[in-house]
Amino acid sequence: MELSPWLVFLFSVLVQAFAILADTNGRDNAGLSGIADSWNKKPSNWNGIDPCGDKWIGITCTGNRITAIRLSSFGLSGTLSGDIQSLSELQNLDLSYNKDLGGPLPSSIGALSNLENLILVGCSFSGEIPKELGQLSKLIFLSLNSNKFSGPIPASLGNLSKLYWFDLADNKLTGGLPVFDGINLGLDNLTNTKHFHFGINLLSGPIPSEIFNSHMKLIHLLLDNNNFSGSIPPTLGLLNPLEVLRFDNNKLTGPVPSNINNLTKLAELHLENNQLTGPLPDLTGMNALSFVDMSNNTFNASDSPAWFTTLPSLTSLFLENLRISGQLPQALFSLPAIQTLRLRGNRFNGTLTIGSDFGTQLQLIDLQGNQITAITVGGSQYSKTLILVGNPICVAGSNERYCTPPGQSNPTTKLYATTKNCSALPPTCLSNQLLSPTCSCAVPYTGTLFFRSPSFSDLSSPANFVPLEQDMKSQFTKFNVPVGSISIHDPFFDSNNNLQLSLELFPSGKIQFGEQDISELGFLLSNQTYKPPSKFGPYFFIGKQYTFASDVIIPSKSKPNRLPLIIGISVGGAVLVVIVLALVIVIARRKRKPRQTEERSQSFVSWDMKSTSASTIPQLRGARTFTFDELKRITNNFSEANDIGNGGYGKVYRGTLPSGQLVAVKRSQQGSLQGSLEFRTEIELLSRVHHKNVVSLVGFCLDQGEQMLVYEYIPNGTLKESLTGKSGVRLDWRRRLRVVLGAAKGIAYLHELADPPIVHRDIKSSNVLLDERLNAKVSDFGLSKPLGEDSRGQVTTQVKGTMGYLDPEYYMTQQLTEKSDVYSFGVLMLEMVTARKPLERGRYVVREVKAAVDRTKDLYGLHALLDPALGASSSALAGLEQYVDLALRCVEEAGADRPSMGEAVGEIERILKMAGGGGTGPDSASNSMSYASRTPRHPYGGDSPFEYSGGGMPSSRVEPK
Ligand SMILES: *[C@@H]1O[C@H](CO)[C@@H](O)[C@H](O)[C@H]1NC(C)=O
Ligand SMILES: *[C@@H]1O[C@H](CO)[C@@H](O)[C@H](O)[C@H]1NC(C)=O
Numbered sequence: 023m024e025l026s027p028w029l030v031f032l033f034s035v036l037v038q039a040f041a042i043l044a045d046t047n048g049r050d051n052a053g054l055s056g057i058a059d060s061w062n063k064k065p066s067n068w069n070g071i072d073p074c075g076d077k078w079i080g081i082t083c084t085g086n087r088i089t090a091i092r093l094s095s096f097g098l099s100g101t102l103s104g105d106i107q108s109l110s111e112l113q114n115l116d117l118s119y120n121k122d123l124g125g126p127l128p129s130s131i132g133a134l135s136n137l138e139n140l141i142l143v144g145c146s147f148s149g150e151i152p153k154e155l156g157q158l159s160k161l162i163f164l165s166l167n168s169n170k171f172s173g174p175i176p177a178s179l180g181n182l183s184k185l186y187w188f189d190l191a192d193n194k195l196t197g198g199l200p201v202f203d204g205i206n207l208g209l210d211n212l213t214n215t216k217h218f219h220f221g222i223n224l225l226s227g228p229i230p231s232e233i234f235n236s237h238m239k240l241i242h243l244l245l246d247n248n249n250f251s252g253s254i255p256p257t258l259g260l261l262n263p264l265e266v267l268r269f270d271n272n273k274l275t276g277p278v279p280s281n282i283n284n285l286t287k288l289a290e291l292h293l294e295n296n297q298l299t300g301p302l303p304d305l306t307g308m309n310a311l312s313f314v315d316m317s318n319n320t321f322n323a324s325d326s327p328a329w330f331t332t333l334p335s336l337t338s339l340f341l342e343n344l345r346i347s348g349q350l351p352q353a354l355f356s357l358p359a360i361q362t363l364r365l366r367g368n369r370f371n372g373t374l375t376i377g378s379d380f381g382t383q384l385q386l387i388d389l390q391g392n393q394i395t396a397i398t399v400g401g402s403q404y405s406k407t408l409i410l411v412g413n414p415i416c417v418a419g420s421n422e423r424y425c426t427p428p429g430q431s432n433p434t435t436k437l438y439a440t441t442k443n444c445s446a447l448p449p450t451c452l453s454n455q456l457l458s459p460t461c462s463c464a465v466p467y468t469g470t471l472f473f474r475s476p477s478f479s480d481l482s483s484p485a486n487f488v489p490l491e492q493d494m495k496s497q498f499t500k501f502n503v504p505v506g507s508i509s510i511h512d513p514f515f516d517s518n519n520n521l522q523l524s525l526e527l528f529p530s531g532k533i534q535f536g537e538q539d540i541s542e543l544g545f546l547l548s549n550q551t552y553k554p555p556s557k558f559g560p561y562f563f564i565g566k567q568y569t570f571a572s573d574v575i576i577p578s579k580s581k582p583n584r585l586p587l588i589i590g591i592s593v594g595g596a597v598l599v600v601i602v603l604a605l606v607i608v609i610a611r612r613k614r615k616p617r618q619t620e621e622r623s624q625s626f627v628s629w630d631m632k633s634t635s636a637s638t639i640p641q642l643r644g645a646r647t648f649t650f651d652e653l654k655r656i657t658n659n660f661s662e663a664n665d666i667g668n669g670g671y672g673k674v675y676r677g678t679l680p681s682g683q684l685v686a687v688k689r690s691q692q693g694s695l696q697g698s699l700e701f702r703t704e705i706e707l708l709s710r711v712h713h714k715n716v717v718s719l720v721g722f723c724l725d726q727g728e729q730m731l732v733y734e735y736i737p738n739g740t741l742k743e744s745l746t747g748k749s750g751v752r753l754d755w756r757r758r759l760r761v762v763l764g765a766a767k768g769i770a771y772l773h774e775l776a777d778p779p780i781v782h783r784d785i786k787s788s789n790v791l792l793d794e795r796l797n798a799k800v801s802d803f804g805l806s807k808p809l810g811e812d813s814r815g816q817v818t819t820q821v822k823g824t825m826g827y828l829d830p831e832y833y834m835t836q837q838l839t840e841k842s843d844v845y846s847f848g849v850l851m852l853e854m855v856t857a858r859k860p861l862e863r864g865r866y867v868v869r870e871v872k873a874a875v876d877r878t879k880d881l882y883g884l885h886a887l888l889d890p891a892l893g894a895s896s897s898a899l900a901g902l903e904q905y906v907d908l909a910l911r912c913v914e915e916a917g918a919d920r921p922s923m924g925e926a927v928g929e930i931e932r933i934l935k936m937a938g939g940g941g942t943g944p945d946s947a948s949n950s951m952s953y954a955s956r957t958p959r960h961p962y963g964g965d966s967p968f969e970y971s972g973g974g975m976p977s978s979r980v981e982p983k
Contacts, residue, residue, distance in 0.1 A: 045075035050088040053108025054081070057091075061100040061123075065093065065537050066570070080541040082114070089136075090114035094544025095467070096537075097567035101125035102147075107133040113160075118143040118548040119469070119565035124170065125149070132157040139163040141548045143189075144564040146170050151190070153178040160184060163549055167191040167219065167562060175200060175225075180207030187550065188212065189219040189562070191244065191474075196682050198227035213237040219560065221246040221268060221474070222518055224682030228252030229274075236260040242560045244474060246292060247271040247518050249678065254298075259284040266475045266559055268292040270315065270519060278303040286310060290475040290559060292519065294318055294340065302344065305329045312359065312477035312557075315519075317342035326370065330354050337383070338479040343367035347393075355380040355387070355404075362479040366390035366409075373397065374415075376404045385480045389413065397424075436893070437752075438487040439511035448897075453935050454569060458528040459507045465534045466509070466526035467543055469565035473521040477557040481513040481521075489555050497552055498527075503542055506530030514752050517737050517794055525563070540568045645709040646721035650728050653677065653687055660689065667739075676735060684735035685720050689728065700804030701729045707803045711776050715768030717791060717801040736799055738792035741765075745787060745857045745889075755892055755899050756939035757796060758854050763930045764798030765790045769847060770923035772800070773840040778808045781838055785846035786827045786860075787853055807838060826861030831917050841917030847926065848912025855905065857889035868913050875906065882906055901936035904929070 054073055058064050065079035074083035082090035088109050099122030106115070107130035115137065117123055124146030131140075132154025138161060148170040155164070156178025164182070167189045174197030175190065182188075199220075201208035209218070210233045218240060226249040234257040243261065246268040253276025254269065264285050270292040277300025278293065290313045291305075298319040305311060306329045314336065323345035330339075331353035338361055339354075347369035354363070360381040371393040378400040391412035408424040410416050416425035442448065444461040451463035458464055478486050491508050498505040509526040516522050527543060529535045535543070546552045547563040554561055656677035657664045667674040672691040678684055690701055701722075708719035708731075723730040741761060743749035753761065765785075772780040782789075783805040791799045805822050817838050821828070829845035832838055849860045852867045860867045876883035880896050882903055892899060908929050914920050921929070 045086050046071070046073050046083070046088070047086045049108045050086075050111070053105045054088060054091075056105025056108070057103045060103040061098045063096075063098065065096065067537075079537040084111070087111040090116075092116040092541045092545045094118040094120070094141075094548055095469075095540055095565040095568045096120060098123045102128060102131075104128035104130040106131055109134065111136055113137060114139045114141075114545075114549075116141040116545050116548055117145060118165075118544060119567070120145050121567070122146065127152055127166075127171075129154040131155065134158060135160065137161055139549055141165045141545075142169060143548050143562060144168045148172065150174070151176055151179075151195075155179060156181040158182065163187045165189040165548065165562075166193065168564060169193050171195060173197070175209075175220075177203075177206050177208055180209055180211045182212065183214060185212055185215045187217045188215050189217065190223065191219045191562075192222040194682065195220075195223040195225055198225065199230060199233055201230045201232040209233055210235060210238075214239060216240060216263075217242045217560065219244045219474070221248070223248050225250060226682075229255055229269075231255030231257045234258055234260050236262070239263055241287075242266045242475075244268040244560070245272065249273055249682070251275065254278055256281060258282065261285065262287070264288055265310075266290040268475060268519075269296065270294040272296050274298055276300065280304070283307050289313070289335070289477055291315070292475065294342075294519075302327060302346065306332065309334055312336055313338045313475065313479070315340035316344065317364070319344065321345070323347065323369070326350060331357065333357065335359050335477075337361045337477055338364075340364040341368065345369055347371065350374060350389075352377050355384060357381055360384055361483075362386045364388045365392070366412075368392050370394060374410070376400065380404055383480065383483070383485070385482070437481050437511075437513055437754075438484060440491060440509040442509075455533070456509075456526060456528075456938055458526075459509050460528075462528075463533070464506075464528050465569065466528045467535055467540060467565065467568055468524070468526045469547075469563055471510075471523045471525050471554075471561055471563050472516075473523070473554075473558045473561045475559040476521045477559060481515075486557075487513070487523075490558065493555050494552065498546075501542075501546055501551065503546065504530045504532070504535070504539055505543070512754060512757075517751075534571050535568065537570055540570070645705065645719050648721050648723040648725075648730070648732060650723055650725040650730075653723050653730055653732070656680075656685070657687055677732075679720075683720070684737075686733045686735045688731045688733065690730065698729065701731065703806060704731060704803045707780055707806050707808070711772065711780070713768055713771040713775075715764045715798055715800060716771060717799040733801070736791040736801075737794050738796060740788045741790040741792060741798065741854075742787035744792060745853065747891075749792075751792060751796065752891075753796075755902075756934070756937050758892075759901070759905070759930065759934045759937055759939055761790070761792065761796060761798045762851060762854055763927065763934060765800060765850065766847065766923055766927045766930055768798065768800035769843055770927050772806075773843065773923050779840065781807045781809060781840055782843050782846075783807060783838070784823055784827075785843050785850060786824050787850055790850070809840070826859065826866070829917070830915065839917055840923065841920050844912050844920045844923060844926070845917070847923070848909050848920070851905065851909035851912065855884075855889060855892065855902070855909075856887050857891065858887075871906065872910065875910070877903075900938065901933040904933050904936065908933070 051071060051073060058068060067076065068078050070076055073081045073088060074086050080091060080093040081088055089111050090113060092114060094116055098117065098120040101124065102117070106128060110133070112134050113136050116139065118141050121144060126149035127147050129152040132152065135158070137158050140158070140161060141163065143165050146169060147166070150173035151166065151171050153176035156176060159181070161182050162184050164185060164187065168191070171190070171193040172195065175195055177200035180200065180202065199209055201210045216239050219242065221244045229245065229250055229252065234255065238261060240261050241263050243264060244266070250272040251274065254274060256279040259279055259281030262284065265287050267285070267288060267290065271294070274296040275298065278298055282303055283306060286308060287310050288308055289310045291311060292315050294315045294317040296319055298321060300321060302321045302324045303316065304327065305314065311333050312335045317340050321344055325348040326346055331351050334357070336357050337359045342364055343366070345368060349372040350370050352375045354360070355376045356379045358381060361383045362385060366388050367390070369392060370389060373396040374389070374394045375398045384406055386407045388409045390409050394410060394413040394415050396415060410424040411427050440459050442457055442459050442461055448457055448461060449463055451457055454465055455463040456466050458466070480486055487510060491510060494508050505527045507528045509528070511524050513521060513523045529539070544565055547565065654660065656679055657675040660675055664675040664677065665673055666676045666686065672689045675687045675689065676684065677687050705719065705722050712718065717736060718734045720732040720734060722732060738744070738751050739749040744751040744753050769782060769785065772782055782800065782803065784802060789800065789802040791801050793799060807817060807819060809817060818836050819838050821833055821836055823846070827846040827849045829842035832842040849868060852871050853860055856867055858867055871884065871887060874884055874887055881899060884906065908926060912920050912926065
C-alpha cells in the first residue's frame with residue numbers, strides 16, 4: 023500500500039492532462055469514468071476522454087460541465103459509485119429501468135448541490151435512503167419508487183423546500199411519517215410538494231395530524247398498501263387542492279372525519295380494506311368524485327345514503343361488505359357517467375329497478391349476496407353484466423343469466439387493445455420485433471404503465487383508452503422523439519389496485535431506436551414530462567431493457583480503449599499503465615480463484631420420526647425457528663381475518679413479522695403422524711432450495727405440540743384459483759405461457775440443480791402460486807423425495823400424488839423418477855389451456871386432448887376444448903400448436919419418451935417468443951411481468967442457484983440434539 027500516494031499523484035497528473043486535451047472538465051470526466059467503471063457496460067460511443075466534446079450518449083453538458091446523465095432502460099447492472107459527487111454541476115440524474123442496478127445509494131450524492139431531478143425508478147437500490155438527500159436544496163423531482171429501499175423515510179427530506187414530486191412507492195420502507203418536531207423539519211414543511219406517493223411500503227404507526235396543513239399544495243396523497251394504523255386525522259380536511267386520496271389497504275381505525283367533504287376537488291377516494299368505523303362517510307357536495315371505493319370496512323350498518331344519486335361525475339362506486347340496507351335508488355343507474363357498481367355483500371332489499379334511462383356507459387352491476395327479491399328492468403333491456411347470485415331472487419333455482427356465478431356465464435368482455443391496421447395478411451416478424459399498429463415489423467420500446475388511480479373502471483371500452491393513444495401520439499410528436507406508432511393492450515387491475523397497461527412505442531421511419539432515442543424516451547416517461555389525460559390520474563412507467571443494434575454486435579464487456587492516448591501523454595503515464603495493468607491482473611486472478619467449494623452437503627439425516635418433542639428441533643441454516651407465541655402474535659391469534667386458506671393438513675394464515683415482512687403460516691392439524699412426516703420433509707427440502715420460482719421457507723415452529731411452517735407470502739394465490747376466475751387475476755395467453763415457463767424453471771431447478779435432485783411428486787395447479795408480478799412459485803413439498811446418489815435417478819416408493827396428475831408409469835411400477843414430475847407438468851400444461859380440472863366426472867383431460875388433436879387443422883382443431891377466456895383465434899394464440907405438442911410429449915406413456923424439464927424450459931421459451939412475449943434473452947419472457955428479476959445468465963434464469971453450482975449446496979444439516 024506504499025504505492026498509493028504515488029498513484030494518487032499520477033492520477034491527478036493524468037486528470038490534468040485530460041483537462042488540457044479535452045473539452046470536458048477533468049473532475050467531471052474522472053467522476054464519470056468512476057461511475058461507468060462500476061457498471062457492466064457503457065453506451066457504445068463512450069470512448070476516449072471527452073464526454074462533452076464527443077457528445078456521449080445519455081450525457082448533456084453546459085459548456086465543459088456535465089449537467090445530465092440519462093440512461094434509462096440501458097440494461098446497466100452494478101452499483102452507483104460514490105464518484106457521482108465529482109459531478110458538481112449535475113442537474114439531472116436518470117438511471118431508471120435498469121433493474122440490475124442497485125446496492126446502496128451513496129451518501130455522497132448529497133454533495134450535488136445543483137441536482138434538480140433524481141430519478142431511479144425500477145432499479146434495485148437497497149439499504150436506507152441516505153439522509154444526505156436532504157441537502158439537495160434545489161431538488162424538484164425525487165423518484166425512488168420500485169426499488170428495494172428499507173428503513174425509515176429520513177426526516178431531513180423535510181428540507182427539500184422546492185420539491186414538487188416525491189415518490190417513494192413500492193419499496194420496503196418502515197417506520198412512520200416524520201413531522202416537524204420543533205427542531206428538525208418534517209414532511210409537513212414540504213409546502214411546495216404536489217405529490218406524496220408512498221404506497222406499497224411497510225410504513226406503520228398513525229398518520230400524524232400535524233402532517234397536513236392549509237399551506238400544503240398536495241394534489242395526490244397516496245399512502246395505500248402500508249400498515250398505517252390509528253384514525254384518519256381531521257387535518258386531512260385542510261388539503262383543499264387534493265384530487266386523489268388513497269388510504270386503502272392499511273389498518274386504519276376510527277371514524278372518517280366528517281369534514282372530508284371539504285375536499286371538493288377530490289376525484290378519487292380510496293378507503294377500502296381498512297377497519298374504519300362510525301357512520302358511512304357522507305360524500306354530499308364532493309361533486310368532482312368519480313371513483314369511490316370504501317369496501318371492506320366496519321362502518322355502522324346504515325340505509326342507502328342520499329349522496330348515492332347526487333354525484334354527477336361518478337363512474338365507479340365500490341361499496342362491498344358494508345351492511346348498507348334498503349332499496350337501491352333507481353337514479354343510481356342513471357347517473358350520467360356511471361360504469362361500475364360493485365355493491366356485493368350488503369343488505370339491499372326489495373325490488374331492483376333499473377329504468378330505461380340507465381347510463382350509457384354502465385357495464386357492471388354486482389349485487390351478489392344482498393336481499394333483493396324482485397327485478398324490474400324498464401324499456402330497452404339492460405344487457406350488460408348484472409350479478410344477483412346469493413339474493414332471494416336467485417335461490418329458487420332460477421335460470422336467469424344474472425343468477426349464474428360470474429366467470430362462467432358472462433361472455434368474457436374483450437379487454438382493450440390497440441388495433442393493428444393490416445390490409446393484407448400481416449407479415450411474420452423476426453423474433454426480436456413486433457408488429458406495429460401500422461402493420462410493420464420493428465423493435466419497440468416496451469414497458470408497463472401503472473395508473474395509480476384512474477377515474478374509470480371499464481377496461482374494454484375504447485372510449486377509455488383511445489384518448490390515451492391519441493394523446494401520447496400528439497405529445498411525443500411535440501417532444502420531437504421519433505415515435506411512429508403506439509400500441510397499448512392488456513389492461514388489468516393488479517393486487518395493489520393499480521391499473522396496469524402494456525405499452526409499446528414503435529420507432530418512426532426505422533426498425534430500431536438508437537441509444538440516444540431511448541435515453542430521451544425513457545426520461546420523458548420517468549420524469550413525467552409526458553402527462554396522460556387527467557382521467558388516468560397519477561402514473562408511473564416501468565420500461566424494459568431495450569436491445570440496441572449495438573448490443574448484438576459489440577460484446578457487452580468491451581471496454582473503451584483509452585490506452586493509446588494515455589501512453590501518448592507522458593512517460594509517467596506509461597509507467598502508470600504498467601502498474602495499473604499489473605494490478606488489474608492481480609485482481610482478476612484473485613477473482614477467478616475458485617470459491618472454496620463447500621463441503622458436499624450431507625445426505626439427509628433422518629429424524630426420529632415418532633418424536634415431535636422439542637429435543638429434535640432441527641438446526642437449519644437459512645430457516646429460523648419461531649416460538650408458538652411469536653406466530654400467535656403475528657397472525658393476530660390465528661384470527662379468522664388472517665385465515666387465507668386451508669387443506670387436508672390444516673390452515674394457512676397471513677402474518678406480518680416485526681421486520682414488516684409478510685408471511686404465510688401453515689399450521690398442521692395436530693396429532694397426525696403423516697402430517698409430521700410431511701412437515702419434516704418440507705423443512706429439509708425447502709431449506710436447501712433457493713430459486714425465484716420456488717416458494718421460500720422463512721422458518722418453522724415446533725413448539726407446544728404445534729407444527730407450523732412459515733413461508734414468504736405470495737399475494738396472488740394459486741394458479742388454480744386464477745384459472746377458475748376465483749382470484750381476480752386474469753391470465754391471457756402470454757401470461758399463461760410465462761406462468762408455465764416459471765413453473766417449469768422451478769421444477770427444472772429441483773431436478774437439475776438441487777443437490778441431491780428432488781422429485782416434487784405433487785405438481786398441480788393448486789401447488790403453483792403467483793406472486794405480485796405473476797411469477798410462478800412451486801410450493802408444497804410435503805410429498806417430495808430426494809433422489810440420493812446411490813439411487814441412480816430412481817427410487818422405489820409407495821405411490822403418492824394427486825389423481826389426475828399422477829404418472830401412470832410410476833403408478834404401475836412404483837419407480838419414482840423425475841419424469842413423473844414431467845408427466846404431472848404436462849397435465850398442468852393442458853389444464854392451463856383448457857381451464858378444466860384434469861379429472862372430472864370421468865373425463866380425463868389427457869385422453870380428451872389426445873383424442874381431439876387434429877394436426878391438419880387450425881389450432882389442431884381444439885377450439886371446443888380451449889378455455890373460452892383465451893379467445894380461440896389462431897392469431898391470439900400464436901404458438902398453441904407447439905405448446906400442445908410439448909404437453910403431449912410430457913404425458914407420453916413411457917417416461918423415457920418424455921422430455922426433461924430443462925428441455926421443456928427451452929421449448930416454452932421458444933413458444934413464448936412466437937407468442938410475442940419473448941425478447942432475445944432466454945429469461946426476458948418472465949421479465950416482462952417481473953422487473954424485479956435478473957438479466958439472463960442461464961436457461962433457468964434463477965438468481966441464486968449458481969452460487970451453489972460448484973457442488974456446494976447451502977449446508978442445511980439436520981442435527982438432532
Ligand atoms: C415547519 O412546519 C411547522 C408546522 O408544521 C412550522 O411550525 C414550522 O415553522 C415550519 N418550519 C419551516 C422552516 O418552514
Ligand atoms: C328493507 O329493509 C328495511 C330495513 O333495513 C326495511 O325497513 C324494509 O321494510 C325492507 N323492505 C323490504 C321490501 O323488505
